[in-house]
Amino acid sequence: MINITFPDGNVRQYEEGITAHEIAMSLSEGLARNVLSARVNGHIIETNRPINSDAQIKLFTWRDDEGKATMWHSSAHLMAETIEHFYPGAKFGIGPDIENGFYYDIDFGDRAISENDFKKIEDKMLEFARENQTFIREEISKAEAIKYFTEKGDEYKLELIEELEDGEITFYKSGSFVDLCRGPHLPDTSSIKAVKLLNIAGAYWRGDENRKQLTRIYGITFPKKKELDEFLVRLEEAKKRDHRRIGKELELFTFSQKVGLGLPLWLPKGAQLRERLENFLKKVQVEAGYEPVISPHIGNVNLYKTSGHYDKYGEDSFQPISTPIEGEQFFLKPMNCPHHCEIYKSKPHSYKELPIRYAEFGTVYRYEQSGELHGLTRVRGFTQDDAHIFCMPDQVKDEFKGVMKIVDKIFTALDFEDYIVQISLRDPDDKQKYIGSDENWEKAEKAILEVAEESGMNTVIEYGEAAFYGPKMDFMVKDALGRKWQLGTIQVDYNLPERFELEYIGSDNSKHRPVMIHRAPFGSMERFVAVLIEHTAGKFPLWLTPEQLIILPISEKYEKYAEKVLNFLNNSDLRAQIDNRSEKTGKKIRDAEMKRIPYMLIVGEKEELDNTVSVRKQGEGDKGVLSLQEFVDFVNNEIEKELSK
RNA sequence: GCCAAUGUAGCUCAGUUGGCCAGAGCAGCUGAUUUGUAAUCAGCCGGUCGGGGGUUCGAAUCCCUCCAUUGGCUCCA
Numbered sequence: 001m002i003n004i005t006f007p008d009g010n011v012r013q014y015e016e017g018i019t020a021h022e023i024a025m026s027l028s029e030g031l032a033r034n035v036l037s038a039r040v041n042g043h044i045i046e047t048n049r050p051i052n053s054d055a056q057i058k059l060f061t062w063r064d065d066e067g068k069a070t071m072w073h074s075s076a077h078l079m080a081e082t083i084e085h086f087y088p089g090a091k092f093g094i095g096p097d098i099e100n101g102f103y104y105d106i107d108f109g110d111r112a113i114s115e116n117d118f119k120k121i122e123d124k125m126l127e128f129a130r131e132n133q134t135f136i137r138e139e140i141s142k143a144e145a146i147k148y149f150t151e152k153g154d155e156y157k158l159e160l161i162e163e164l165e166d167g168e169i170t171f172y173k174s175g176s177f178v179d180l181c182r183g184p185h186l187p188d189t190s191s192i193k194a195v196k197l198l199n200i201a202g203a204y205w206r207g208d209e210n211r212k213q214l215t216r217i218y219g220i221t222f223p224k225k226k227e228l229d230e231f232l233v234r235l236e237e238a239k240k241r242d243h244r245r246i247g248k249e250l251e252l253f254t255f256s257q258k259v260g261l262g263l264p265l266w267l268p269k270g271a272q273l274r275e276r277l278e279n280f281l282k283k284v285q286v287e288a289g290y291e292p293v294i295s296p297h298i299g300n301v302n303l304y305k306t307s308g309h310y311d312k313y314g315e316d317s318f319q320p321i322s323t324p325i326e327g328e329q330f331f332l333k334p335m336n337c338p339h340h341c342e343i344y345k346s347k348p349h350s351y352k353e354l355p356i357r358y359a360e361f362g363t364v365y366r367y368e369q370s371g372e373l374h375g376l377t378r379v380r381g382f383t384q385d386d387a388h389i390f391c392m393p394d395q396v397k398d399e400f401k402g403v404m405k406i407v408d409k410i411f412t413a414l415d416f417e418d419y420i421v422q423i424s425l426r427d428p429d430d431k432q433k434y435i436g437s438d439e440n441w442e443k444a445e446k447a448i449l450e451v452a453e454e455s456g457m458n459t460v461i462e463y464g465e466a467a468f469y470g471p472k473m474d475f476m477v478k479d480a481l482g483r484k485w486q487l488g489t490i491q492v493d494y495n496l497p498e499r500f501e502l503e504y505i506g507s508d509n510s511k512h513r514p515v516m517i518h519r520a521p522f523g524s525m526e527r528f529v530a531v532l533i534e535h536t537a538g539k540f541p542l543w544l545t546p547e548q549l550i551i552l553p554i555s556e557k558y559e560k561y562a563e564k565v566l567n568f569l570n571n572s573d574l575r576a577q578i579d580n581r582s583e584k585t586g587k588k589i590r591d592a593e594m595k596r597i598p599y600m601l602i603v604g605e606k607e608e609l610d611n612t613v614s615v616r617k618q619g620e621g622d623k624g625v626l627s628l629q630e631f632v633d634f635v636n637n638e639i640e641k642e643l644s645k
Numbered sequence: 646g647c648c649a650a651u652g653u654a655g656c657u658c659a660g661u662u663g664g665c666c667a668g669a670g671c672a673g674c675u676g677a678u679u680u681g682u683a684a685u686c687a688g689c690c691g692g693u694c695g696g697g698g699g700u701u702c703g704a705a706u707c708c709c710u711c712c713a714u715u716g717g718c719u720c721c722a
Contacts, residue, residue: 103717112649113649114649114650115649115650198716199649199650199716199717200648200649200650200716200717201648201649201716201717201718202647202648202649202717202718202719203648203717203718203719204647204648204718204719207718207719208719209646209647209718209719209720213647213648213718213719214648214718215648215649216648216717216718218716218717248656249656257695257712257713261713307722308722309722312722313722316720317722334722335722337722364722366721366722368720368721369646369647369719369720369721370646370713371646371647371648371717371718371719371720372646372719372720372721373714374715378721467721467722468722469722486721552681552682554679554680554681555679555680555681556679556680557679582677582678582679582680582685583680583684583685584678584679584680584681584684584685585680585681585682586680586681586682586683586684586685587680587683587684587685588682588683589681589682589683590682590683590684591683591684592683593683594683600682602681602682604680604681605681606681614681614682616682621682621683622682
């Protein structure tokens with residue numbers, strides 16, 4: 001007998017060799033039907049693998065992320081089996097489960113596949129699924145594995161096998177499909193009841209753009225048809241929050257091919273919104289001891305040679321601007337830091353002045369690859385809410401913490417609760433990608449890790465994601481479709497001060513090198529506004545929204561009173577307009593609702609008589625009648641609450 | 646940059662296997678209507694069907710090419 005410990009601490013005894021499925025069965029038949037995989041002593045395994053010793057167990061169903069992962073991983077195999085059925089000779093790369101479903105990278109040879117082929121693949125997948133194909137696990141020697149895929153002619157699997165140790169290789173067979181795979185898998189395909197292939201894309205083998213591009217097919221499966229339908233509805237809903245769509249609807253920004261790719265044009269309402277965000281941050285920064293500076297949009301090529309950016313990005317940038325003077329070249333500035341370094345250098349500094357914090361909403365231009373452009377989130381001209389802090393080495397931690405506080409303040413004020421703090425460090429295997437000494441890198445990385453540790457924040461460490469001049473801490477937020485975007489960023493930099501030979505005079509009366517911290521809490525105004533739109537679906541907080549209020553007179557007769565209300569509101573620093581079109585009230589309300597104007601004030605005979613307004617809140621409906629002063633107090637109170645979060 | 650799909654009025658979309666002057670709704674304009682909590686009615690304006698080339702008696706529809714957009718990949722100072 002063996003002892004099986006459940007997550008609640010309960011221990012039960014079973015015969016040696018019992019499976020997770022049988023354990024589930026001993027608890028309840030329903031559970032047994034739904035259990036997809038299990039974690040046994042830290043390893044996730046199939047529900048039909050025998051357990052031979054005492055174990056901690058947790059059973060996973062569709063409700064658990066682990067259960068979904070098992071389902072989707074098995075679904076990737078099912079899709080591969082189906083594709084092999086329709087396209088014999090197709091070669092397979094990797095086919096993992098992902099956050100929402102799974103994909104498989106496939107080399108179709110000369111054959112082309114398109115979304116038109118999805119239907120027949122989906123239908124066949126369901127057909128195979130209904131056959132209740134079992135997943136059979138087989139431990140196999142490296143030699144045999146190589147033999148199998150050599151005969152099959154799949155060089156991708158062979159490459160993967162090459163990197164594996166003999167003795168740790170397993171195959172999984174389901175239906176006619178055999179795959180190199182670590183598992184785990186579903187016991188069989190019976191729980192796959194709904195299938196949807198989502199899209200098709202090119203993906204470089206092993207993520208290397210110098211290698212062959214395979215065809216990646218994304219899909220998702222569900223244990224119930226109803227869940228697939230709900231998923232598709234959610235997807236549609238998410239698309240409605242797309243910032244490109246709402247940006248157009250609410251007239252916030254636009255693009256023009258004549259102006260150029262990836263160069264956003266801010267429309268009046270968008271500009272207003274952005275300016276309000278900028279002012280919000282400016283105020284916070286003044287309180288935190290930042291000083292505004294302003295630098296030009298271009299810089300001499302020597303500036304970027306000194307900073308090291310020229311060597312790194314010169315060829316992939318907007319090309320230099322020449323002048324009538326032979327050999328003189330300027331670059332559109334791709335970042336503000338070199339300029340700020342020169343500002344720092346404009347005079348000698350004493351340790352008593354540090355830290356110095358230069359802030360600038362600096363517009364920068366980067367020649368992003370055409371395929372990378374994406375609405376406002378990835379553009380070629382954008383404005384960073386940039387600042388550079390020059391401080392003594394022992395001030396780094398405190399300054400870093402100060403910046404984290406600002407990021408937190410902004411994210412809190414705008415209800416970005418769900419963000420990931422990513423610490424991006426150097427790729428330890430490829431140090432040549434980076435400039436600066438090992439010693440400085442180690443210092444900088446250590447500083448960030450310590451601050452993160454002390455802050456108690458949940459952080460994710462990514463190796464190889466650092467900037468080429470230093471490690472960073474990024475604040476990542478997801479858009480409506482779950483894509484992650486980097487917003488805020490804080491970067492410790494020991495390299496630029498070196499390159500620009502920045503100095504301060506210490507208390508010992510000798511010269512020392514300051515440390516530089518780059519930081520941008522929003523990241524860029526463009527990207528931040530984009531993500532904000534997707535989070536709020538265009539329903540911005542009252543303090544921020546371009547049009548706070550709209551006055552809707554019932555008919556022409558009340559236009560005079562509407563004017564009076566407007567004056568009253570304007571005098572109270574509220575942004576209001578009157579809709580005096582000769583439309584019915586229902587129509588005016590509908591239009592205001594769609595423009596996401598937070599409050600509608602309906603005025604007619606009653607209101608005029610009593611000096612009141614009838615208040616309707618966007619998305620909520622009629623809120624009753626208030627006097628003008630009551631309403632203004634109410635709204636101002638709401639704004640104050642928003643800003644003091 | 647790469648793979649795939651898409652591109653018809655300001656916006657959202659119809660346009661059957663190539664065949665009469667390319668359609669609708671919304672928006673806009675004009676007029677009527679004077680309206681009480683999510684769409685009043687009528688008329689009008691608006692398109693070299695992404696650009697260019699080709700096949701054909703005839704192309705929005707078929708082919709080539711360029712451009713742009715979308716979804717991914719790679720990249721992201």
